[in-house]
Amino acid sequence: MKLLEVNSVTKKFGALTAVDKASIFINQNEIVGLIGPNGSGKSTLLHTVCGRTIATEGQILLQGLDITKQDPQDRAIAGMAIKFQLARIYLEKTVRENLLISLQAKETIWSQLRNKSLAKFEEKITTLADEFQLADYLNEFAKSLSHGQQQWLEIAMAMASDPILLLLDEPTAGMSPKERADTAILIKKASKKCGVLIVEHDLDFIKEICDRISVLHQGNIIATGTSAEIEKDPKVKEVYLTRV
Amino acid sequence: MLSVEMCWGQAGIFTFGQAALFGLGGYTVGLITKNSSITDIGVLLLMAIVIGAVAGLIIGIFLFSGKRVGELYVVLVTLAISYIFERLANSWTVLGSGNGIPGIPSPTLFGMEIKSIIGLFILAFTVFALILFICIFLVNSQFGLTMNAVRDDEERAEFFGYKRSRIQIVVFVFAAVLASIGGALFAVTESFVSSSMTGLGLSTTIVLWVVLGGRGTFFGPLIALAVLQAVNTKMQEVLPSLWPILVGLLLVLAMIFLPKGLMSLPATIRESLRKKSSV
Numbered sequence: 001m002k003l004l005e006v007n008s009v010t011k012k013f014g015a016l017t018a019v020d021k022a023s024i025f026i027n028q029n030e031i032v033g034l035i036g037p038n039g040s041g042k043s044t045l046l047h048t049v050c051g052r053t054i055a056t057e058g059q060i061l062l063q064g065l066d067i068t069k070q071d072p073q074d075r076a077i078a079g080m081a082i083k084f085q086l087a088r089i090y091l092e093k094t095v096r097e098n099l100l101i102s103l104q105a106k107e108t109i110w111s112q113l114r115n116k117s118l119a120k121f122e123e124k125i126t127t128l129a130d131e132f133q134l135a136d137y138l139n140e141f142a143k144s145l146s147h148g149q150q151q152w153l154e155i156a157m158a159m160a161s162d163p164i165l166l167l168l169d170e171p172t173a174g175m176s177p178k179e180r181a182d183t184a185i186l187i188k189k190a191s192k193k194c195g196v197l198i199v200e201h202d203l204d205f206i207k208e209i210c211d212r213i214s215v216l217h218q219g220n221i222i223a224t225g226t227s228a229e230i231e232k233d234p235k236v237k238e239v240y241l242t243r244v
Numbered sequence: 245m246l247s248v249e250m251c252w253g254q255a256g257i258f259t260f261g262q263a264a265l266f267g268l269g270g271y272t273v274g275l276i277t278k279n280s281s282i283t284d285i286g287v288l289l290l291m292a293i294v295i296g297a298v299a300g301l302i303i304g305i306f307l308f309s310g311k312r313v314g315e316l317y318v319v320l321v322t323l324a325i326s327y328i329f330e331r332l333a334n335s336w337t338v339l340g341s342g343n344g345i346p347g348i349p350s351p352t353l354f355g356m357e358i359k360s361i362i363g364l365f366i367l368a369f370t371v372f373a374l375i376l377f378i379c380i381f382l383v384n385s386q387f388g389l390t391m392n393a394v395r396d397d398e399e400r401a402e403f404f405g406y407k408r409s410r411i412q413i414v415v416f417v418f419a420a421v422l423a424s425i426g427g428a429l430f431a432v433t434e435s436f437v438s439s440s441m442t443g444l445g446l447s448t449t450i451v452l453w454v455v456l457g458g459r460g461t462f463f464g465p466l467i468a469l470a471v472l473q474a475v476n477t478k479m480q481e482v483l484p485s486l487w488p489i490l491v492g493l494l495l496v497l498a499m500i501f502l503p504k505g506l507m508s509l510p511a512t513i514r515e516s517l518r519k520k521s522s523v
Binding site for chain 1: 382385386387389390392393396397399400401402403404405406407408410411414
């Protein structure tokens, strides 16, 4: 069984068709990249997968479970986690609190009122902070972190829930080459625990870390394959690579 | 005030309806004491809690179940609720119409009548201290972090798996209970209830305390409440027509120059001094 199956998904906004019968799939522990020129429908497709918008037509299956019409919280409970394009972390909270917010999301209110899981989560917070190079900043406010660290914090928050599928919307946007290289290592490490779908503009980054790449153009998937296959594809060359 | 702080300050639910819930608690006590011989404060508070919780649950489900709604929607609906309740209290004979319900008897505790001003003060203060303790406990628990997560970014919280609507309904019900208890205490200490304790005026005043004191803290709004109430009586005598305008102006200035309220004043001064010294 595939981890994620997006079958002929269409998303229309009035008369505009942003995504047109797009199909992709992700296997367990696979990193799949979604690329395409601006306005090609990458973000819309990602949003239909994560539940920010509901697909007009088609079907989305997560480990065989139909999540097409589910709310984001139900998809999160089913094992999906997302890092947004602009890091959406809690700037007025410390790094520790940010991680705790993510860790306790699926706890019942009653359990939260009794601080039942605090000790259990403390160990996990330390592990995540070490893994994402945030150990020295646990008690710092998230707003004091650098841009790259804020992006890592959001990925760490996404990974905190032990997702089966991690969605990353432009994870390296605005990063320095060093931060970008470190992010590649972090994502590869994350893929040992779950499948990863990345929307990214940085083609070199995508080629470096993805097992497979799908190319979107005007809402349609025009090619899917390894980076070598994509580079050779005449349609991709015509509509995308020549513009980069 | 604690009710608005829990709703708005901690969970981001900007409500103008707490005066209606405050009035509900007051009228519950007024109607019970008028139509029965019950004066036991425990029973009266329990009834106010139940009525407040039911009202909070109905309003909360209406506001928060289903898709996310904007802050403006919550403001308008709660404003309307305050307005409707005030009109109802003014016109419905069961609630005493414009005269309200006067002559509410002194409360009793274990059969002993609490009549003196000091006794009533101790009663009100004890209940207030207990509620404040519960609020502080809630805010410092893991659930406090959950409330803040929903307050600061509702959508993000949903993507982590938080059941946003359930959390907002729980907080709203709790806040409704606090407001209702406040109204019940007002009724037994003042011996009357009237429509003036239910309307938009009180709702706005409470929001003003929270804005001035500092949203997200308990002690800032308490200080603002104490200062404003202390000044209020005198100023209404000295500048009867100008004082409400000055209060409004104060609110506007606070929102522009001190958006985080009085509690942020030391940090704001420190920050501006640091900037000056670094220039």
